[in-house]
Amino acid sequence: MPDAEATSGRAARLPSERGEPAEITVDGRPVGCFAGETVATAMLAAGVPAFSHRNGEPRIPLCNMGTCFECGVTVDGVPLTRACLTTVRDGMRVETSER
């Protein structure tokens, strides 16, 4: 059985070939990731607890296929960009949103 990268509740990358290492920022904090990953993967693997808040409640991806918009974040200034459909790019600026 493969050993995952991290434990204790949060999401974990499985051992697998991945792309080149890359870095994005989430609310100004650097988050390491790999080329080919989606912003959702990078944020979940980094343990970001909320992609957005609605009425103060935290939200993270629900559908991972572009239909629910729960993963909506601001990417390089564009609000409500679906993290589950957006591939990371080195230097990408992501902000979680307050709705």
Add this chain to the structure above:
Amino acid sequence: MSAAHDLVVVGAGPAGAAAALAAADAGLDVLVVDEQRAAGGQILRTTPPEFGGRRKLPTGYPWAGELLDRARSHPGIAWRHGATVFGILPVTADASSAGGADASAGPGSADGADASAGPASAGFDVLTSDPADPAGSGRVRARRVLIASGAYDMPVAIPGWTLPGVMMAGAVQGFLKSQRLRVADRVVLAGSHPLLLIVADQLLAAGARIEEVAIARGIPSPVELLRALPAVPGHVRLLGELAGCVLRLLRAGVRISTGTVPTEVLGDGRVQGVRLARADRGWRQTGPARTVEADALVLGYGFHPSTELARQLGCALDWDSAQGGWIVRHDAQLETTVPGVHVAGEPSGVAGAEQSRAEGELAGLTIAAALGRPVPERALAGARRRIRSASRFSGVVQRMFAPRREALLELATPATEICRCETVTRSTIDGFLDENPFAGTADAVKLACRSGMGPCQGRYCESAVAGLVAKARGTGVGEAGRFAAHIPVKPVPLQAYVALADDPAEVP
């Protein structure tokens, strides 16, 4: 704007890919648009090219690799990935004259209407948006369109389902298959669809601890199994796969409980536990609930077809609970009630990958024939035969796993958020229905309570809202109706509208 394509296909899953291939083989010039990065749709999602390595397609669909390879390399098919089709406008003969109807209707102007009704013989403008690549935004002209937009996991509103860590089965599988990401450590899965067992098995293989699999229905009765038998030939591999899943789960000591539903998700800021309870044959809770600690709850009660584009175009829909809810009405050629708009795959009724692919093939062929390309009768007959064969199996699956919607609706307590986007609770909706006896449709509730007005466009609350209306008024869900869909069927920045101009100089 580029020249018109004969056919624009929305969705590159089994249905869209098969349609594109059949149509292009028959000589059509085809464009396929999909908001995912690669062809394959939901079921054939694979890791991105950056990850390197070999493409791993699911077993059980031996045709998948060849279909995707042939479609991708076909010179008659252009692809636009990462772009969202956010609307489709019929083009009418006079549409090139800017303005159309004269809204100002100043003194003397006789009429605000436009002399342009009738069938959309001039084709369609397909509106696309791509935040990562502005060149992918704009509009493409198509003589015909095929909606092959697939399906999404059926939402079920239970107390606490907005907590981080509640995810749909499709989401969890997508992360595993295409990102090699395990979403959580300790997982409870609840649902009724066979996909749930496949996902549980995949999570197990990925090192997760499956705390429990809670299946709403009981074990199939012998009568049901007997009735299912005639559908099995040709699908033995799929059933075998499912049996393998169950075996591996049991061998790993996973608790699989039948007749069990989730009644609440517990946690502070994230999922920490799930309450599960016994349910009767109608899926109604019977016993007290017990708590199972977990980091995630995975829901898999089936699928809803993605019908937003068909609705926005004004296609007629019919309510059919077993086939996924609202499905797009179509004729034997898979043409909808809007001439020139065709449908294939899940929007015509959720029936699985095999049938989606067969429908795509038929739609591609009949569109080619309608546009005057020679299509051998043999090819059409073959596609029809494959649909028939697949539908025997999917019909059984639908009957066996049809969701008990009324019972699922009762999992929502007054404080449960029915509409996640606008945080509208069940008590708000029930209260509105109480105080406004004159209101009796899902759309009336949407307008008054805002449930369905948020970014998901109502995809995740429509069925519950309609269910509550139906319950309050003693009607069927069909009569409570559905939400209207508008452009954009998925939110886009306002500037995406400006990108629809023929050329920037046209912008006032």
Add this chain to the structure above:
Amino acid sequence: MSERYDSIVVGGGLLGAALAWMLAREGARVALLERDQLNQHASGQNAGSLHFQLEYRMVEHGWESARTAAEAMPLHLEAAREWAALGDELGESLGVAQQGGFMLAETAEQVEVLRRKTALEQEWGLDVRLLDGDEARRLAPYLSDSVLAAAFCPLEGKADTRIAGPALARGALRLGAEVRTRTEVVDLVPAGSGWAVHAVERSEAGERRLRLEADTVMLAAGVWTTRLGQLLDVSLPTIPLALMMSVSAPTAPFVPHLVQHAGTKLSLKQTGNGTVLIGGGWPARLPLAADGTPDLDSRPTLLQSSLVGNAAAAIGVVPRTASLPIVRSWVGTTTVTPDQLPLVGQVPGRPGVFVATGGSAFTLGPSFARSLIALADGRPPGIDLHPYDPARFERLSHARR
């Protein structure tokens, strides 16, 4: 057997709901009949602007028509007072906010339009003043540098179209009125000193025919007014206009005002929920029926040119809107009349039947309702209704026949 009422209101938009509530408040026995659900047409689909300045559509056709349109000003002035008090009288919020409205100019020509328009409106007694671009930006920092001047009317604002109509209908219910949805009026015939209203009630189970009687009948059927006129054999000419609206996802409050434009079709505002509503009269295509008349029962289609035009107009003066996620663009159909003035009054030659429609009938709805009830009671209305008398077209159409 038929049921008997003091008054029957036909149509469950804002006007119908306001009529039912005001009538019930006066102690009348009222039935409101709506063939669909309440508030599903223009009243639930419109921009919710409470505008009292002349609109772009009134000034774009030259000065003559602007002067005519200004004759509706007394109705607007009364509407401004009505809306300020309505929520309190009803005891329910209607989402009214009157924080002022701008009409913007981006060219010298538009500045001139504003200058003349403002002077005309001031003559009619409207509180409106002309600001230069910098003064406007001090009040409204969200405006772009391209704004050269603005006419500012502090009375202008918005109401919540989602809730105003149904709230009034609930008020009517509380006072004993009957509200029947899925009930379509199919005929109106004289009966004794009043009228018999024939209707069809539809449900899953099928259709049921009803006959109701009333002393007075109020036609509040919006774009279907002409069709109801035909039932009475009277010409009530209206022109249907299919118009587009868009709304964004909620965003932090930044536009407290109503924003309009003197040189292009634009209305923009932020609702109490934080969503930004963008419209202003960009057209959609109304389908035509087989006989060539507009088919009011089919859904109009959006026009690409309107999507482009409305977005460009909004981004031009409020640049921050460019990245706002748009959630929905929809179409509603509204009514104007051949001379841009509303129809308010008794249906010609049909005593006991009253009608109101045309123009900014969301803003004007409460004033229309108040006026019709006064007329029906034989009381003098608060304002001179002669310019809006439906009989002005009756005369014209007789001449044509």
